Amino acid sequence: MAYELAPLPYHYAALEPHIDVATMHLHHDKHHQAYVNNLNAAIEKHPELGSHSVDDLVRNLATIPEDIRGAVRNNGGGHSNHTLFWNIMKPVEEGAGGAPTGAIGEQIIKDFGSFDDFKKAFNDAGVKQFGSGWAWAVFEGGKLKITSTPNQDSPLTSGLYPILGNDVWEHAYYLKYNNRRPDYLAAWWNVVNWDAINTRFATAKK
Ligand code: MN3
Numbered sequence: 001m002a003y004e005l006a007p008l009p010y011h012y013a014a015l016e017p018h019i020d021v022a023t024m025h026l027h028h029d030k031h032h033q034a035y036v037n038n039l040n041a042a043i044e045k046h047p048e049l050g051s052h053s054v055d056d057l058v059r060n061l062a063t064i065p066e067d068i069r070g071a072v073r074n075n076g077g078g079h080s081n082h083t084l085f086w087n088i089m090k091p092v093e094e095g096a097g098g099a100p101t102g103a104i105g106e107q108i109i110k111d112f113g114s115f116d117d118f119k120k121a122f123n124d125a126g127v128k129q130f131g132s133g134w135a136w137a138v139f140e141g142g143k144l145k146i147t148s149t150p151n152q153d154s155p156l157t158s159g160l161y162p163i164l165g166n167d168v169w170e171h172a173y174y175l176k177y178n179n180r181r182p183d184y185l186a187a188w189w190n191v192v193n194w195d196a197i198n199t200r201f202a203t204a205k206k
Pocket of ligand 1: 082172
């Protein structure tokens with residue numbers, strides 16, 4: 001069974017003006033599709049792996065046959081990370097962004113003092129990730145922690161469940177923000193979906 005690219009859970013223009021429609025088309029239809037296609041091509045050599053969820057492939061990377069482990073790391077990671085990414089954002093007109101709600105809102109205050117301090121630490125991780133990669137928030141040892149990974153590496157591979165993540169590859173922002181990664185990171189909070197993030201936080205705590 002081949003992996004498939006799900007349609008975006010909203011219209012391509014739904015995240016305007018923070019993420020532009022042209023970036024969304026390229027990012028979802030070209031970049032994410034390429035990860036899915038390349039993952040499927042790799043799995044052809046080991047079709048038995050195709051019965052696992054992509055998150056399970058990434059979680060158990062060490063058990064993937066060596067001849068395709070690098071391809072699964074990059075492309076399975078890319079598929080998993082982008083699937084998360086689309087689903088923790090929501091249309092501006094449906095009330096995206098704002099202050100964090102529910103349990104994640106409380107945990108942010110507990111571990112970071114304020115939402116502003118949490119954002120500052122997260123954006124800083126994104127700015128300092130050299131080259132391509134992701135900034136993440138994970139739950140470890142009863143605390144929210146901020147981390148980053150290069151390329152398409154996922155916290156899942158380290159046994160951590162990503163609660164939220166932002167893509168800091170240039171393809172995620174260059175059309176609109178050019179080289180201004182900090183501006184993209186700052187604007188991104190206007191499109192986050194705190195309900196979806198709370199659902200992921202509940203899973204992370206299990
Ligand atoms: Mn991307």
